[in-house]
Amino acid sequence: MPTRFVPVGGLRLRVVESGVDGGVDGAAPPLLLCNGLGASLELWEPFRTALGGWPTIAFDAPGVGASDVPRCPPTMRGLAGAVAGLLDELGVEEADVLGVSWGGALAQELTRRHPDRVRRLILAATTPGWMAVPGDPAALAVLATPLRYWSRSYFERVAPVLYGGEIRDDPSLLRRQEWLRFTHQVTARGYAWQLLAAWGWTSLPWLHRLTQPTLVLAGDADPIVPVVNARLLAARIPDATLRVVTGGSHLFLLTRPGELAPVVTGFLRAA
Numbered sequence: 001m002p003t004r005f006v007p008v009g010g011l012r013l014r015v016v017e018s019g020v021d022g023g024v025d026g027a028a029p030p031l032l033l034c035n036g037l038g039a040s041l042e043l044w045e046p047f048r049t050a051l052g053g054w055p056t057i058a059f060d061a062p063g064v065g066a067s068d069v070p071r072c073p074p075t076m077r078g079l080a081g082a083v084a085g086l087l088d089e090l091g092v093e094e095a096d097v098l099g100v101s102w103g104g105a106l107a108q109e110l111t112r113r114h115p116d117r118v119r120r121l122i123l124a125a126t127t128p129g130w131m132a133v134p135g136d137p138a139a140l141a142v143l144a145t146p147l148r149y150w151s152r153s154y155f156e157r158v159a160p161v162l163y164g165g166e167i168r169d170d171p172s173l174l175r176r177q178e179w180l181r182f183t184h185q186v187t188a189r190g191y192a193w194q195l196l197a198a199w200g201w202t203s204l205p206w207l208h209r210l211t212q213p214t215l216v217l218a219g220d221a222d223p224i225v226p227v228v229n230a231r232l233l234a235a236r237i238p239d240a241t242l243r244v245v246t247g248g249s250h251l252f253l254l255t256r257p258g259e260l261a262p263v264v265t266g267f268l269r270a271a
Helices: 041-050 076-090 102-113 137-143 152-163 165-169 178-182 188-198 227-236 257-269
Strands: 004-008 011-018 031-034 056-059 095-100 118-124 214-219 240-245
Touching: 004 076, 011 041, 011 076, 031 041, 031 076, 031 102, 041 056, 041 178, 041 257, 056 076, 076 102, 076 188, 095 102, 102 118, 102 188, 118 257, 137 152, 152 165, 152 178, 214 227, 214 257, 227 240, 240 257
Parallel strands: 031 056, 031 095, 095 118, 118 214, 214 240
Antiparallel strands: 004 011, 011 056
């Protein structure tokens, strides 16, 4: 799928759109995909394929993939504003939003700051930020650097510890899709900016004010984000549904797209 660059707030953001002119359901708004820490839009490919033509918008966050790197570290609020600006440039008034891991924090902030732009919210393998239950120290130590995006051998060595679940049991699941991870690599500064944006950020004080129907997805074998965080999100968001993926790793959307894509589209189609 061809990508293009969209100017937003003095930065060029790389974007890929699929099926936004009709897709499988002409009445459905596009599904905006907010990716995890350091991840470029290529990593959405298996999941987007499994959605079977559902309209989607994926983008490289500022500092990630082929998007421009901001001069100064942006806040999560500023990043949410950039995403709203991206929707403006694309002519999208309203979208469903799916955020995974770090992108789940961005999705929460976007929904808080721009509630009129979000119809439904899906939070996968993510947390309410500060004061969340921390993950396995060994996994968090690996997460602190972008080395896994730069070195294939290092990535293969740490992936089972970092992601857990089915990846720990069958590391070949990620090796089949390694090329997606290394097509566009995050910069050191871009990765640091993402970490700083998440530092001190929390959604706990205002989650109860979100009015959008919300689906919370979590893997029960995720070493980065313990499943208790998903239960906390689902308990705090008034109109939230929780689904726990048995044996799910941190990357269950990537490794089990055929199982999870129907769950997502079913939620988006629900009355």
